[in-house]
Amino acid sequence: MKSEEIARYLQDNPQFFEEHADLVSRIVIPHPHGGRTISITERQMLSLRDKNKLLEGKMDELLQFGEENDSISEKMHRLAVAMIAASTFQAVLHILNFHLRDDFAIPHVALRLWNRPENIDELPEFANVSEELQVFAETLGQPYCGSTAGFETSSWFGDAASHLRSQALIAMRNGGGTIGMIALGSEEAQRFYVGMGTLYLERLGEMASAALARVLR
Template identity: 75%
Template structure:
């Protein structure tokens, strides 16, 4: 007689679902170790425990999804408020003020810095038009999605002024107008994991699109 392996028993039971109907009394005679130690329990009890554990896992997953949904709703509302403000802004100074105000107060981003490549003639020297290295401009051109991570190697930490030594993570978002890159916005945080490589960037991309459109409109009026 050939040896019978556990896999053979499992396959047999899966292929003969009526087995326990024919041998119903067998279920009361089979005892298994309790999954958390202690006394042995019947097959029916073990199945019940398994179902309870699956239900708890499903409830935890549902609670997690609800939390994510609520967080996304809150972020969407904040983006909407920023969009409404930017649409109403009529000057460059108003746009810059709105960006800083909403990102700091609504999104709790403590440090925001903006650089635009081309300064319109006759416009006073503002930090937003400070010189940016060619390497950084090329990097911004190649950004398919916002960069999130360390400030090392970019030279953008200096944009945050006296807080530069304390910045541990940043997000860099390219600003574009008609496909061409017109600048870069940097968001900084003292928290090392506030902006990290694996984080989702959908809302950062939306932010870049909103700011780009607003800046393109008001800087055009400055020419």
């Protein structure tokens, strides 16, 4: 008989072990971590111990993720409260930069808005942006995370541009239309990487869009 046939027979006939209870105690098998042999009962205990260690590792990982999410949620709440209290364009910019730098440890933040209201001075945030980048922002279903290579957004970071290895680009929308973009830069290649979760980046974009649309109205 093939080993698969034996395994299938034992699965289909669990009474075999009741009928041959003495056989179970006499069968020995190789130790999974050494050269000696052990009983089936010992092998089962070792298997359960390994599974328990695996489950403990997964539980520790879940707890760590939970703690990290709680921390980020608290930071997002502080940012949201500060944004609500901001009454001017400059106040919103200051709050955004302060919280992202000090609370989220994001060293480089840049922002561009497509249209400058008449009552607002000419600021870097209203500098010209290529039509290509505006179309790219319009098509973003979620924030872009990855390399800075090939993006004009690198120039938004000034002298730090040559040192950046990753970025996140977040489209800002108001009433369905795209009004601008937030760029977050980092010297770490894995700070913003392709495939990372973007839920909090999306919320950041929504909060910034609402606050800016309110003060620029």
